[in-house]
Amino acid sequence: MRVSRALMARYAFCYLMLAIPTALFVVFRIIPIARTLQLSTLNWDLISPAKPFVGLGNFRELLLDPNFQLALSNTTIFAAVTVTASVVLALLVALPLARGVRLEGLYQLLYFLPFVAPTVPEAVAWKWICDTRYGVLNYLLSLVGLGPVSWLTEPRATLWAVIIMSVWKTLGYNMILFIVGLRAIPAEYTEAALIDGAAGWRHFRSITLPLLMPTVLLITVISTIAAYNVFTQVYVLASDIQGSPAGLVRVLIYDIFENAFRFYRMGYASAEATVFFVIVLGLTLIQFRVLRSQTE
Amino acid sequence: MGRQGAHWPGVVLILILAVVVISAPAGRAAPAVEVSIWGGYPEIAPIYQRAAEAYQQAHPNVKVTVLTTDIRDYERKLAASLPSDTAGNILEVEAPTVERYIEAGLIPKAPPDIAQFVRSRSFNASAQEAASVGPDVYGVPWFAGVGALYYNTEMFKEAGVAGPPQTMDELMAVAKKLVKVDAQGRVVRSGVSLRLFGAGSGVAEKFAILMWPRGGELLTRNAQGKYKAGYDNDAGRATLKMHIDAVFVNKVDSLDIKHDAESFELGQTAMFERESWVIGDIQKNAPTLKYQTAAIPRDQRWGTIVGSVSLYTSRSAKNPDVAWDFVKFLTQPQFERQLLQEVGWIPLRQDVNFDPVIAKFPQYKGFLIRDPKYVYWSMPNIKDFDEIETKLAARLVAAYRDATLAGNAAGIANVLHTAAGETNTILKRDGLYGE
Numbered sequence: 001m002r003v004s005r006a007l008m009a010r011y012a013f014c015y016l017m018l019a020i021p022t023a024l025f026v027v028f029r030i031i032p033i034a035r036t037l038q039l040s041t042l043n044w045d046l047i048s049p050a051k052p053f054v055g056l057g058n059f060r061e062l063l064l065d066p067n068f069q070l071a072l073s074n075t076t077i078f079a080a081v082t083v084t085a086s087v088v089l090a091l092l093v094a095l096p097l098a099r100g101v102r103l104e105g106l107y108q109l110l111y112f113l114p115f116v117a118p119t120v121p122e123a124v125a126w127k128w129i130c131d132t133r134y135g136v137l138n139y140l141l142s143l144v145g146l147g148p149v150s151w152l153t154e155p156r157a158t159l160w161a162v163i164i165m166s167v168w169k170t171l172g173y174n175m176i177l178f179i180v181g182l183r184a185i186p187a188e189y190t191e192a193a194l195i196d197g198a199a200g201w202r203h204f205r206s207i208t209l210p211l212l213m214p215t216v217l218l219i220t221v222i223s224t225i226a227a228y229n230v231f232t233q234v235y236v237l238a239s240d241i242q243g244s245p246a247g248l249v250r251v252l253i254y255d256i257f258e259n260a261f262r263f264y265r266m267g268y269a270s271a272e273a274t275v276f277f278v279i280v281l282g283l284t285l286i287q288f289r290v291l292r293s294q295t296e
Numbered sequence: 297m298g299r300q301g302a303h304w305p306g307v308v309l310i311l312i313l314a315v316v317v318i319s320a321p322a323g324r325a326a327p328a329v330e331v332s333i334w335g336g337y338p339e340i341a342p343i344y345q346r347a348a349e350a351y352q353q354a355h356p357n358v359k360v361t362v363l364t365t366d367i368r369d370y371e372r373k374l375a376a377s378l379p380s381d382t383a384g385n386i387l388e389v390e391a392p393t394v395e396r397y398i399e400a401g402l403i404p405k406a407p408p409d410i411a412q413f414v415r416s417r418s419f420n421a422s423a424q425e426a427a428s429v430g431p432d433v434y435g436v437p438w439f440a441g442v443g444a445l446y447y448n449t450e451m452f453k454e455a456g457v458a459g460p461p462q463t464m465d466e467l468m469a470v471a472k473k474l475v476k477v478d479a480q481g482r483v484v485r486s487g488v489s490l491r492l493f494g495a496g497s498g499v500a501e502k503f504a505i506l507m508w509p510r511g512g513e514l515l516t517r518n519a520q521g522k523y524k525a526g527y528d529n530d531a532g533r534a535t536l537k538m539h540i541d542a543v544f545v546n547k548v549d550s551l552d553i554k555h556d557a558e559s560f561e562l563g564q565t566a567m568f569e570r571e572s573w574v575i576g577d578i579q580k581n582a583p584t585l586k587y588q589t590a591a592i593p594r595d596q597r598w599g600t601i602v603g604s605v606s607l608y609t610s611r612s613a614k615n616p617d618v619a620w621d622f623v624k625f626l627t628q629p630q631f632e633r634q635l636l637q638e639v640g641w642i643p644l645r646q647d648v649n650f651d652p653v654i655a656k657f658p659q660y661k662g663f664l665i666r667d668p669k670y671v672y673w674s675m676p677n678i679k680d681f682d683e684i685e686t687k688l689a690a691r692l693v694a695a696y697r698d699a700t701l702a703g704n705a706a707g708i709a710n711v712l713h714t715a716a717g718e719t720n721t722i723l724k725r726d727g728l729y730g731e
Binding site: 045046047048049067132133148150153154155248258261262263264265 | 368371372375378379396397399400402493551552553679680682683686687690693694697
């Protein structure tokens with residue numbers, strides 16, 4: 001079979017176009033991951049040319065490190081609550097907006113604004129919102145008779161303050177994805193369900209939700225990865241002199257950052273990053289398996 | 297076609313003009329020597345800039361560029377740029393950080409004339425030690441963070457307290473007189489603002505400053521130059537008890553109110569310990585505040601912490617002789633006085649007369665105590681120190697909020713014993729531990 005020159009040129013063009021992003025992906029993703037895996041077996045201080053091989057020594061130390069255990073626990077609590085709350089709340093907000101309500105654009109803007117705004121100034125504003133004595137959050141609680149909460153000095157409360165802020169920030173993004181997903185559901189299904197008498201909750205449970213599962217899967221995976229990567233909010237809300245139980249609200253990225261760039265323990269931080277990578281990869285695969293089975 | 301062709305003369309004219317502009321000789325000769333100075337304290341940048349301009353006037357062939365960023369970013373920048381030989385020529389480095397760079401051969405020794413200057417009477421022994429490793433001088437001592445006690449004179453007057461506390465026992469007694477509580481018994485103004493929380497090593501450092509007079513220190517060094525935890529003892533236990541009592545027993549401080557310089561500037565505390573930069577900060581944020589500074593109260597010993605910052609050159613500096621000459625120029629008396637008056641860090645040259653500045657800002661007195669009994673002590677310059685301090689700080693923060701430790705001597709001892717175990721494990725890991 002003879003292949004024409006034009007077809008060959010087209011193939012060459014396609015492979016070239018595929019090769020460029022593949023090369024970028026290899027350079028900026030695959031090689032750093034491989035390098036991190038390699039570094040995790042070394043004892044390197046970022047400065048010294050000597051990098052002695054320590055095998056699995058960094059991983060053994062990690063398992064016994066109370067800071068790592070605390071960071072893992074805090075990050076898991078944060079991710080579980082933030083992902084659940086932001087997915088459920090975003091869906092609740094998206095349902096009426098997808099149908100089209102008055103001032104729909106304004107509502108979408110209001111919910112989406114925190115997502116596009118920079119996190120650092122937002123976190124600084126939340127520090128004031130969460131102030132024990134003068135914060136709006138405690139003022140609102142006082143209206144319903146609840147006592148003041150030390151949002152930024154009590155470790156558990158601080159974690160909740162970070163969770164509340166993060167849900168507020170990610171809600172708008174998830175909402176937009178849900179609106180797109182809801183509007184993509186063919187109108188015939190809804191009409192057929194209504195003719196068959198399925199309305200309200202039954203319609204939502206039997207028609208909308210199953211058809212929305214690919215969107216739910218997408219949002220859950222994106223939100224979980226983002227939640228495990230939490231850093232800025234924790235760094236600003238819980239890591240300076242005025243407001244923070246500091247190390248007690250440590251999360252994984254904070255711990256990796258501290259080990260790498262404050263203690264100059266690049267090998268140890270790389271081992272931590274490797275464990276972190278495996279956890280997020282595992283969770284993503286589980287989510288794909290569980291949620292995809294419901295979409296098929 | 298005809299229209300396009302009509303543009304040609306214009307295009308040619310623009311090209312000719314561009315070539316003429318690019319190839320035209322500059323108004324003045326380009327500097328032959330470039331020197332850069334990098335620092336982690338942006339507030340010092342105007343002093344560097346002023347010195348650079350003065351130096352350039354005296355040496356027209358030299359161009360000095362200044363780059364400062366906040367300290368944490370700067371530390372990361374150094375860690376990335378020094379090994380890759382892309383760092384600035386002159387570098388501000390804190391004593392505990394510089395050791396690792398010297399060990400790795402990234403910071404060279406100072407030339408003999410600079411070493412002689414450092415070893416002269418211009419600097420005290422502590423400053424000389426901070427810029428040296430053993431007998432070898434690597435940098436020129438520049439400034440230091442020195443601790444002192446800030447106190448609000450109006451609050452003292454109002455509470456009938458004559459002067460600042462002289463001893464550690466008096467510190468708490470005075471704090472009790474100065475604290476203010478609201479109708480619900482909540483502290484609205486602390487008698488003394490202790491460092492009860494915060495990120496990183498600061499909590500442990502402040503703990504050490506109040507423990508040192510009692511005879512403790514974070515790390516003790518043996519004759520072989522090895523270290524072990526120096527706070528699992530009576531001094532450490534008394535200091536931890538003082539913090540816990542301040543929150544849960546005497547209630548002179550609280551976890552729910554603002555702390556540190558912000559608290560002092562807002563009039564929400566009567567006393568706190570801090571470095572001299574707060575004086576400059578108060579000038580900006582609370583210029584009407586009535587306050588003074590005093591020595592850290594004494595106990596078995598009397599003294600305060602000194603955290604020195606020296607100026608070094610990088611091994612990749614292309615013109616090291618010019619770089620060192622600029623360092624010497626920068627440490628002249630007029631710039632040292634400007635550093636004290638305008639920024640508030642304590643310059644390390646001891647042969648400079650700072651009286652004109654002190655006359656203007658008497659608050660600096662608390663940082664420049666010349667009493668021979670008053671010891672200016674430093675933290676050890678070892679690479680693990682930040683990790684040791686930071687991990688101890690996390691344990692102290694947890695302890696300070698643990699009400700079960702109030703009146704619980706065994707609990708307090710256990711906290712410090714466990715923390716000391718962690719400190720010693722870190723030292724052992726890097727071969728720095730010794731009994």
